Amino acid sequence: MTLALPLAANADPLEVKVGVLRIEHSRETISIVDIPPADDFIAGAKMAMADNNTTGKFLDQSFTVEDIKLAPDDDPIAAARTLLDKGVRYLIADLPADALLKVADAAKDEGALVFNAGAPDDSLREQDCRANVIHTAPSRSMLADGLAQYLIWKQWKKWFLVVGSHPEDVALGEAYERSAKKFGAKIVEKRVFEDTGGGRRSDSGVVQTQHQMPVFTQNAPAYDVLVAADENEVFAGYLPYRTWDPRPVVGSGGLRPTSWDPSHEMWGAVQLQNRFQRMFHRSMNARDNQAWVAMRMIGDAVNRAKTADVKAVRALMLSPDFQVADFKSVALTLRPWNLQLRQPILLTDGRGTVSVSPQEGFLHQVSELDTLGFDQPETKCKLD
Numbered sequence: 116m117t118l119a120l121p122l123a124a125n126a127d128p129l130e131v132k133v134g135v136l137r138i139e140h141s142r143e144t145i146s147i148v149d150i151p152p153a154d155d156f157i158a159g160a161k162m163a164m165a166d167n168n169t170t171g172k173f174l175d176q177s178f179t180v181e182d183i184k185l186a187p188d189d190d191p192i193a194a195a196r197t198l199l200d201k202g203v204r205y206l207i208a209d210l211p212a213d214a215l216l217k218v219a220d221a222a223k224d225e226g227a228l229v230f231n232a233g234a235p236d237d238s239l240r241e242q243d244c245r246a247n248v249i250h251t252a253p254s255r256s257m258l259a260d261g262l263a264q265y266l267i268w269k270q271w272k273k274w275f276l277v278v279g280s281h282p283e284d285v286a287l288g289e290a291y292e293r294s295a296k297k298f299g300a301k302i303v304e305k306r307v308f309e310d311t312g313g314g315r316r317s318d319s320g321v322v323q324t325q326h327q328m329p330v331f332t333q334n335a336p337a338y339d340v341l342v343a344a345d346e347n348e349v350f351a352g353y354l355p356y357r358t359w360d361p362r363p364v365v366g367s368g369g370l371r372p373t374s375w376d377p378s379h380e381m382w383g384a385v386q387l388q389n390r391f392q393r394m395f396h397r398s399m400n401a402r403d404n405q406a407w408v409a410m411r412m413i414g415d416a417v418n419r420a421k422t423a424d425v426k427a428v429r430a431l432m433l434s435p436d437f438q439v440a441d442f443k444s445v446a447l448t449l450r451p452w453n454l455q456l457r458q459p460i461l462l463t464d465g466r467g468t469v470s471v472s473p474q475e476g477f478l479h480q481v482s483e484l485d486t487l488g489f490d491q492p493e494t495k496c497k498l499d
Contacts, residue, residue, distance in 0.1 A: 128175045131423045133413060134198035135160050135182045135406070136191065136218060137209040137233070145352035156209045156233065157182045158395045159403030160410045167414030178414060192221050199225045204425050207409045209233030209402060212243070219245045228425050230409035233402060236286065240453040241489060244496035249432065250455045251408045253374050255290040257488035261460025261472035262365055262372040263294035264486070268474045271339035275362070276305045278344040288344035291366065303336040310349045324353045333359035343367045369464065375404035376463040384442035408441055408456070415439070444471065450485070453496040457484035
C-alpha cells in the first residue's frame with residue numbers, strides 16, 4: 116500500500132512593485148480632442164499590470180503599480196525616493212529629460228531600473244545615456260527617420276521646414292535636418308514660427324488662422340511637402356488646408372510619425388484597442404502604449420527569469436532572444452549599445468495608419484529597424 120505524501124504549502128507569491136512617475140501635460144492644445152486625460156500614461160501601465168497578473172496568478176507572481184503625478188514645481192528626486200524607500204525597484208517614467216536623469220541617478224544608488232516611456236530626447240540615448248535606463252519611447256531621430264523614409268519612398272524630396280520657437284521644437288527640427296541629409300532630401304527653406312502666446316482654441320481662432328497661415332507660408336521656394344516641427348502644439352495643427360501653396364503637411368501636423376495611434380488596428384492591434392477602451396472608456400494614445408510596453412517588458416522578463424532581481428531581469432532583457440510584442444508587425448528588441456527599444460514607426464493622419472516605417476528598400480546588416488535613429492557606429496553612448 117502506497118501512502119500519499121502531503122503537498123508542500125505554496126510559497127508566498129513573488130511580489131513585483133512598479134512605480135510610475137509622470138508629469139501633467141499641457142491642456143493648451145489646438146484641438147479639444149487632444150487634451151490629455153486625467154489617467155494619461157498611467158492607464159497603459161495599469162492595463163499591462165492586469166495582463167501581467169493574468170499570467171502571474173499561475174506562476175505565483177503578483178504585480179502592483181504605485182502612481183505619482185508630479186506638479187511642475189515638484190522635486191522628481193523626492194518623488195523617486197518615496198517609491199524607492201517602499202522597496203520599488205522598477206520605475207516607469209514620463210518626465211522631461213533633465214528630471215529623468217536626476218531620477219535615474221537616484222535610482223542607480225538603489226540598484227533600480229528606470230523605463231523612459233515619455234521623453235524623446237536623443238541626448239538620453241546618446242551622450243547622456245545611463246546603464247539603468249531603458250527607452251520604450253522612440254527618440255526624435257527615430258520619428259524623423261520614419262517619416263523621412265516614407266517621403267523619400269514617395270519621391271517627395273524637397274522639404275519646406277517650419278520649426279517652432281521652443282527648445283523642443285528646435286531639437287525636433289534638427290532631427291528632421293539630420294534625416295534629410297541621411298536619406299537624400301533637400302530642405303529648400305527653413306522658417307521659424309514664433310510663439311507669441313494667447314489662447315489656441317479661441318472663438319476667433321478660425322478666422323485669424325485662415326488669414327495668418329497662408330501669409331506665413333507664402334513665397335517659399337518650390338517644395339513637395341511642408342514638414343512641421345512643433346512639439347508644443349502651437350501652430351502645426353493649423354497648417355493643413357491653409358498653406359499658400361496646395362501641398363501636403365507632415366510632421367507635427369497632417370501626417371504624423373508616432374509609436375501608437377488610437378486609429379491603429381493592423382496586426383491584431385484592434386484587440387488591444389478594444390480592451391483598453393473597455394477598461395478606461397477612452398482610446399489608447401502613444402504615451403499609454405509606451406507605458407504599457409514598459410510594464411509588459413517587466414512582466415515578461417520576471418516571468419522568464421523567475422525572479423524580480425533587477426540585475427537578472429536587465430540581463431534577460433538585453434539577451435538576443437528577448438522580444439516584445441506590440442501589435443506592430445514585428446517583435447521588438449533592445450539595442451544593446453544604448454538600451455533603446457527597436458520599433459516600427461507608425462505614420463498616421465489620425466483616421467488610420469497610412470504607412471509603417473522602416474520602408475521597403477531601406478536595408479540594414481543587422482535589423483531594418485536600425486535604419487531608424489542613431490545606429491551603433493554613430494552612437495555617443497558609453498554605458499557603464
